[in-house]
Amino acid sequence: xxxxxxxxxxxxxxxxxxxxxxxxxxxxxxxxxxxxxxxxxxxxxxxxxxxxxxxxxxxxxxxxxxxxxxxxxxxxxxxxxxxxxxxxxxxxxxxxxxxxxxxxxxxxxxxxxxxxxxxxxxxxxxxxxxxxxxxxxxxxxxxxxxxxxxxxxxxxxxxxxxxxxxxxxxxxxxxxxxxxxxxxxxxxxxxxxxxxxxxxxxxxxxxxxxxxxxxxxxxxxxxxxxxxxxxxxxxxxxxxxxxxxxxxxxxxxxxxxxxxxxxxxxxxxxxxxxxxxxxx
Amino acid sequence: xxxxxxxxxxxxxxxxxxxxxxxxxxxxxxxxxxxxxxxxxxxxxxxxxxxxxxxxxxxxxxxxxxxxxxxxxxxxxxxxxxxxxxxxxxxxxxxxxxxxxxxxxxxxxxxxxxxxxxxxxxxxxxxxxxxxxxxxxxxxxxxxxxxxxxxxxxxxxxxxxxxxxxxxxxxxxxxxxxxxxxxxxxxxxxxxxxxxxxxxxxxxxxxxxxxxxxxxxxxxxxxxxxxxxxxxxxxxxxxxxx
Numbered sequence: 001x002x003x004x005x006x007x008x009x010x011x012x013x014x015x016x017x018x019x020x021x022x023x024x025x026x027x028x029x030x031x032x033x034x035x036x037x038x039x040x041x042x043x044x045x046x047x048x049x050x051x052x053x054x055x056x057x058x059x060x061x062x063x064x065x066x067x068x069x070x071x072x073x074x075x076x077x078x079x080x081x082x083x084x085x086x087x088x089x090x091x092x093x094x095x096x097x098x099x100x101x102x103x104x105x106x107x108x109x110x111x112x113x114x115x116x117x118x119x120x121x122x123x124x125x126x127x128x129x130x131x132x133x134x135x136x137x138x139x140x141x142x143x144x145x146x147x148x149x150x151x152x153x154x155x156x157x158x159x160x161x162x163x164x165x166x167x168x169x170x171x172x173x174x175x176x177x178x179x180x181x182x183x184x185x186x187x188x189x190x191x192x193x194x195x196x197x198x199x200x201x202x203x204x205x206x207x208x209x210x211x212x213x214x215x216x217x218x219x220x221x222x223x224x225x226x227x228x229x230x231x232x233x234x235x236x237x238x239x240x241x242x243x244x245x246x247x248x249x250x251x252x253x254x255x256x257x258x259x260x261x262x263x264x265x266x267x268x269x270x271x272x273x274x275x276x277x278x279x280x
Numbered sequence: 281x282x283x284x285x286x287x288x289x290x291x292x293x294x295x296x297x298x299x300x301x302x303x304x305x306x307x308x309x310x311x312x313x314x315x316x317x318x319x320x321x322x323x324x325x326x327x328x329x330x331x332x333x334x335x336x337x338x339x340x341x342x343x344x345x346x347x348x349x350x351x352x353x354x355x356x357x358x359x360x361x362x363x364x365x366x367x368x369x370x371x372x373x374x375x376x377x378x379x380x381x382x383x384x385x386x387x388x389x390x391x392x393x394x395x396x397x398x399x400x401x402x403x404x405x406x407x408x409x410x411x412x413x414x415x416x417x418x419x420x421x422x423x424x425x426x427x428x429x430x431x432x433x434x435x436x437x438x439x440x441x442x443x444x445x446x447x448x449x450x451x452x453x454x455x456x457x458x459x460x461x462x463x464x465x466x467x468x469x470x471x472x473x474x475x476x477x478x479x480x481x482x483x484x485x486x487x488x489x490x491x492x493x494x495x496x497x498x499x500x501x502x503x504x505x506x507x508x509x510x511x512x513x514x515x516x517x518x519x520x521x522x
Contacts, residue, residue, distance in 0.1 A: 044350065053352055060347050094449070161310045161380065202311045216343040216357040233448050235464050240478045242464040244448070248348050248415045255342035255358075260334065 046119040052194040062125040064228040095234040113181040144171035155270035189280040197273035210277040300389035310380040332388035337363040348418040363398035430517030459486035471496040
């Protein structure tokens, strides 16, 4: 009986997903601390909704930033109150600054991206207006590793036959295909769609969602209305002070005909089972 | 002249001809172990018809997103491909090259009338229902008057009243202790807000220079936690929107 249990234990261990042993610590690119005038950076910490949401948060943050660089209506309100009580003078002030932006953004695209050691995603956006027709900035070299099919087959995201059918051509950087970071490096119209795996979802369904999200991303790159509002409130109450920053944003694309996506590459994250589609 | 008319009428007839496409779709039966053959045939046929519709009518797509404080609140992608798809003959089913693959080939078409009807149909943009109110909800998340009781770490209780105005000013009152003051905002997230507490009236029974956290439970309920200067938790309780 013990022998059977032992073999069962060994069998279960053998089936466990082996995490790829990759040194994730990489030198952050220079653009994170020093973007050029035609670039904008958005960032987002990891969240339970997966890389799709994390990426969208970062991209939208960068777009809001571009929108405010192009056109922003600023209003400021300062309230100050000083009063003297029996033995001391007190000062209370409130300073509220609002920046409103409403622009149509065209030809903005992701030039690069990077995960820091804590998993925070930084996205570098180029374009908008001023950079149209300009040569993109040179990007730093990245060290990659080849895609390992075994990592995927062991993942149990789908039946082995389905996993075997996924042929990823790209090499990996920070455990993701290079085109996730630099979608324009292979094709100038390159675009990425990411779909999380939901319960009872088939591979084909997940692929359809990822494809549609890639098409939507292409649509947003071409033309997007960005309405954004940033608010900064500074409060001083005698010797205590505080400030709070809030940002709100709405984006909307036009309803237009979309071309069928020509899928260039595909990758399934063996850890999260999120499906990445790269097309043009 | 007759020849010219004949050529013109032929060109005209071609321009008005039905649009027809040949489509092949594949499905892997291994991905649907619980489906019967007829169900799989229906699924793959639907896929082929959808592909035919996309080619004949094209696809319209639109997208909208709402974001607050660096977090996506809602994201909608709308895809629309319109129109009637008609089949010429019967769908042809066969096995694919790989194991478990089911393939269907169809000849689909749409009449000129179908295409005209689809083009005149209104395609609306992606809309996020009450996007403004979603943002407003985040903005006003903590605004309002909150009241309730908190347990102090010595086992006694105290009543707490917090009033956060639309303008972002916040005051706190501890009626039983007859003291209160201002709350000065330090950090605000969607579900957590942190204040520094400045007691401006009342006797020495009130803890001074503390920190107050309000953690959202739902729209009508927050958890109140008060910390002392050294970060030690002094009291905790639940406040309700009044």
